[in-house]
Amino acid sequence: MMLMPTVQLKSALAAMLGDELATLVIERESPERLKDAFQGQNRPLALVSFDVDRIKDFVFTSVKPMEIRGASEMVRELTDEESLTDESCSIYKLLGNFGLSKDNVIFAGGGNGLLIVPADKAEKIVREIELRFARRTKVGSCTAVWQKFYPHELLLGPDGGECQSKALPKGIGVIPALSGGSTIPFGKIVQLLGDRLQEAKREKIVRGNFPISGILKRCTSCGILPAWKEYRVGEEIDWLCEACYEKRLRGRKEIRSDEKELPEAKSINDIAGETAREGRAYIGVIYADVNRMGKMLSEMERIEQYHIFSETVTKVMEETKKDVVRELSLAGRYQSPVVGGDDVLLVLPANEVLQAVMTLSEGIENGFKQEGEKIGGDLAEKLKKLRIGVGFVIVPQHFPLRFAVQYAEELMRKAKELGYSQEESCIDFMVIKDASLLNSDIESLRRELYFKRWPKYGATIKLTKKPYSFGDFGDLLTDLGEIKTQIPQSQLFSVRSFLENDRPEVARMNIVYQYLRSEDWKDFLGSKYPSEPKNKWIDFFLEEDPKHPRNFSTRYLDLLEIYDFKEVSSEEVQTEDKD
Template sequence: MTEQINHTKKITIALAWCLAWGDRRESQFDLAVLKNMRQALTDGGQIPEEVRSLVDQVKQLQNIDLNKFPDTFQELQNKYADLWNQRTKIGLVYGGATKIKQYVFEAAKLSDIRGASALLDRINLVDIPAFFGHYDESAPKPKSAEDCLKKIREWLERSFPKLGDALIPELLIYSTGGNVLAFCPAAFVDDLANAIERRYTEETLTANSCAVGQTFNLLEVRFGLLNNAENFWIDSYLKNHQNPLVESYFGGSKDANKKTKSSQQLRDAFIERKNFNELVTSLAIAFNKRRSGNTTGDRPSRAYPPIFETHPYLVRDESDRRPAIFQATELGDQPYMSESLARKRLAGQIAKRDGNLQWYDRIGFDWKSKESSIPNWIQDFSRFVEKKHSEISYLIPPKTDEALSLREIGQAGKGFVGYIYADGNNMGGYIQKNIQTPEQYRQFSEDIFEATKDSAYYALAQHLQPTYVHRESEAGKQSTVLIHPFEIIAIGGDDVLIIVPADKALAIAQTIGEKFEEILKSKGRYDIPSTKKPIDYSFQRYQNGSIKPSESFLSTSLGVLITAENTPIYYAEKLVGQLLKSAKKKAKALKTKHGYHGGTIDFLSMKSVTMLSSNVESFRKEGLSKGNLRFFAAPYTLHEIGGLIEVVKVLKSANFPRSQLYQLRSLLENGKQTGMINYRYFRVRLKDGQSEIRTHFEDAWCKPKTNNGNLAPWMTGTDEQDKIFYETIWRDLVDIYDFVDVETNVPQEANS
């Protein structure tokens, strides 16, 4: 409740500030009056008389009961006459980086990818909030934050005079997910949009960005767009709800049973659409138009395009994208670099506290990104561990360094690493149905960013410990160092991309999914309505032990790729992205069919780069399927992935011969009956662990749905057309067998 009051107060200040400023570039009141108003609203003091009526209008707007929605446009005008007659517009700006993966992963080396991500993080979490004189307390803090804010505000004043005076921290709704949404005085809408685009271009040179802004009346903040000539409202909608154009905007006029919706259902659909979310949707449409190259008003399609020299005979940089302008001979690989690539490499070194920056100083570029302005995820993780020390046992000895390469992370994972890519489920649908006010947008953004970041940190701290690895310097000198054995590529909004030792990847992914839901559940705002909870959990294929029900309406799906440390990062990123899409598809299907709101995980273990030449879906369909047999069972729910890991531990404890594991995997392709007979043969020959395997594998996974027999190693499933097929977890067990290990809680000596 306290958080909600705080968000309401901030939006009150934001809207009152815009109204008090007015429609012109110069404030209609003395700036001191606006500042006094802001201070009074913050502290609960006396509002200056000049702006008291404006503040009262904002509070009237915020106190509107949406359960008493006006039935006609005339009723809306009469009921809220003061708000309707308020003609001062309020600006709203939406923007951010686009084609992010293209920018981040165009380089092949981890240091350059790390730097590209760090630059975008700095713009999202430091630079743009600094436009408003604000620093996001939930973001990783750079050193000398106040100095950063001062320099960025100076840049803003040089580039867009007077814009800085019109912006205050309360105007910013969110900026943590790679996009920014903010109010501003109406006259500065284009300036703020241009400032966002210009900042991305000036700092990165090559990252794409887009920002758009529109102005709205005060009443539209609560009731959505009101500028239609026909005064289209509920009464008009009920008469025209079957019109195809109306259906495309407000949703179909028939329910799931193909019956025409009742008047109340249609009314609810209209109300669900007509709120602040409609303004954001309008901006999103304008954003996509501008992103596609369309001009709007006086703004050119690309206000600040980067300009690079082109020539057919110039040496290209390492990314093979742009002409190289120098060779960094001070670095071990002596790379050829363009200025764009040099900035990425520099930011990557600063993020990892690498002091070897002489190569950049020698070139004499006028662009500098000092250490103080680069957010550091590892330092933020360390602060999290210190704060949560009573809940987790991650020990950070003095002089614990950060991993500088995939090879160092791979040393902690038997030469293999795990890529984990997480993304939220049900986010768009939840926003459309439940987020109706600016206050709720601000709260939702903070909740999701906190759940995403803290769940990732918690999972890393629970399953990993600082590890000793062998490091080779660029001069060829060998040393043993203690490192955090992971790399955080990006955390933003509801997305996470991290690299961890392979033998911990699945456990970390499972914990991220579970902790994400747990954190949101604790907020008390995302509970699943009892009518939408699944009654029958038979869709869970792992039936051993109690099945924990989903408690949060929102969850996350994850893709996990286990691969060799020398696998090209751009290739690994594409594969793990495909696995994430597969996991999200599974989550959507389970939600539609069974009401499951929890997370899902899809994974692939790839021990050589040449194993997979096509996409994951085609590989499974063509290489791992035969008739009605599927030799894999991925994707899994979070509950099922825990069961899969448990079976691997049981097989290891039973000393199940590895040769027989592989032999049985091969024999599965000979047919259902052959697979069952050979599994029985191998299992009964075991000296130890037969009962454990029967309990954790046969009884938990392979029970038939219609009788008391035994299908091991097969399970029965139904496809989208309700046709029966048989699948098995055996191949998945074999794939992860080497990458499921016992947890350790002390610093470890990695394998050479």
């Protein structure tokens, strides 16, 4: 993704305002002079903001990977600079039709974007964005809004103005003036336009699905809309609704043209591959997002800073995702559906998830630092401070992908909550071995399963330490790798039963007994705590909170939860007790 230098932005502004006004907008040094220079001219600008509605519902309506791939490509097409066919919904194709160019794009990607255009063209551009996406996708929708600005208002904030979209009548939600003469960050103006976009989305009537008569076939892919057309591959016949039919055609077109370096999987079977565990195959879903991205963008002073920062973040996230695919040789064994914004979603073999999470987290942080060094200035410091939240879930192969993504997103949010308090990249995870859906949210489930109380003894055990900072999760994986090579599996699960069933003091005594009779545990813990105080090793299994006596926690069950999916060579795995 190309970064837009100031000269290109100035070129776009000059085409709309003339050289003098464009220079004053870029330099931001004299808003009053800019206001005076504009007097008598009637060439206002407009900011156009757009976003695909309910993007995850659109992408994951079908359970079939082919349709998910096709839906993702339709969303990508909206902001694809190379998609210039007549039927394309690309904003770049649309801008060309209005005599504009990519220089008018402040940012675009993941189904949303921000444009700066002549105000007299804004209403038609908004209408065309919405109509083209609806026509291309059959059931998808995109909301677009615009706000008129005179050049000085890009520095001082709008005095009031006009907004027109399909969802909002003219004049609704006018953005008030924000300051009395001093400049405000361009990001604040965009933030207010974003509020207007959300208002427009709420005002939209959500299209419902009417009950289908018993004499009509349902679509065999989404199971919601009536079947429209037969789709045949060999002897297999699917009856698809119009939307799923178009998604499948697009997905198959992408697969047939997948001569690129990193082709995606054609089916869930391609992803699951050889990840059979306990007679079943598993897949992993990783969801990653940048912490406080909205806050950072709202603090951007200048238009070009806003563009460079947002495009750099998207570039780092996308390129790091590709690096993970290359490093783990995942070509043909993964999918990366679009989920909006700069979020990264990866569906991949379960036995690759742990390494992928580490590679992705480390690569993104390093990418921000490296790009910051190239850019320099204030943006460099902001990029270096960026951290991410990562959630991942491992599920059986036939688990509904839409719900797996939902769980991974919820885990990502839990990781971000910890990241906000610690200013670190953080990770949360869950392994589901039953193909049925959870009957409660993850937080409620953890309270029910992982918090044990013994009121009579004034003691508690928290059977998890999730979520983890990036460093702590790396330590967990290191310990797991060593345990798999040094401790027989039979000894691991007896310790788990102590933690799950006994009150803390009894659990500790049973663990000490297990330790004293096991040379394997003695060797492992002796090397891990070589110079620690006597019995410090017990904290590996059950740690008491120094600030709250008789409140214990353990990460041991977290370690066992991902035990099956940590890759070590079969020769290294310890299977027998030492004599």
